[in-house]
Amino acid sequence: QVQLVESGGGLVQAGDSLRLSCAASGRTFSSYAMAWFRQAPGKEREFVAAVSASGAGTYSANSVKGRFTISRDNAKNTVYLQMNSLKPEDTAVYYCAAGPMGSCYLRSSYSYWGQGSQVAVSS
Numbered sequence: 100q101v102q103l104v105e106s107g108g109g110l111v112q113a114g115d116s117l118r119l120s121c122a123a124s125g126r127t128f129s130s131y132a133m134a135w136f137r138q139a140p141g142k143e144r145e146f147v148a149a150v151s152a153s154g155a156g157t158y159s160a161n162s163v164k165g166r167f168t169i170s171r172d173n174a175k176n177t178v179y180l181q182m183n184s185l186k187p188e189d190t191a192v193y194y195c196a197a198g199p200m201g202s203c204y205l206r207s208s209y210s211y212w213g214q215g216s217q218v219a220v221s222s
């Protein structure tokens with residue numbers, strides 16, 4: 100069992116930066132790939148970025164490539180999402196997820212989810 104708690108969200112202006120953190124409980128954190136998804140009002144939850152269990156492999160959605168960076172610290176049981184050059188369309192609730200069993204891009208691949216952290220970007 101893994102419990103995930105996100106933090107670091109907030110209200111910022113376009114062009115600003117934020118760093119989200121996701122702290123995980125349990126001794127098996129280093130065996131899980133981790134990901135960030137987001138859900139804007141009225142929209143489906145979408146993939147943002149993922150990192151392999153070792154941290155060596157990272158994957159990002161085209162909409163955030165070059166602006167967002169996912170990383171992890173297995174010693175701290177924490178995964179991060181550094182978000183730069185934020186845009187109003189990045190406004191969403193951001194969810195941390197652990198898994199996966201299958202493609203890292205699919206929601207259904209992840210077994211564990213955090214409660215979400217709100218990010219709002221004003222123009």
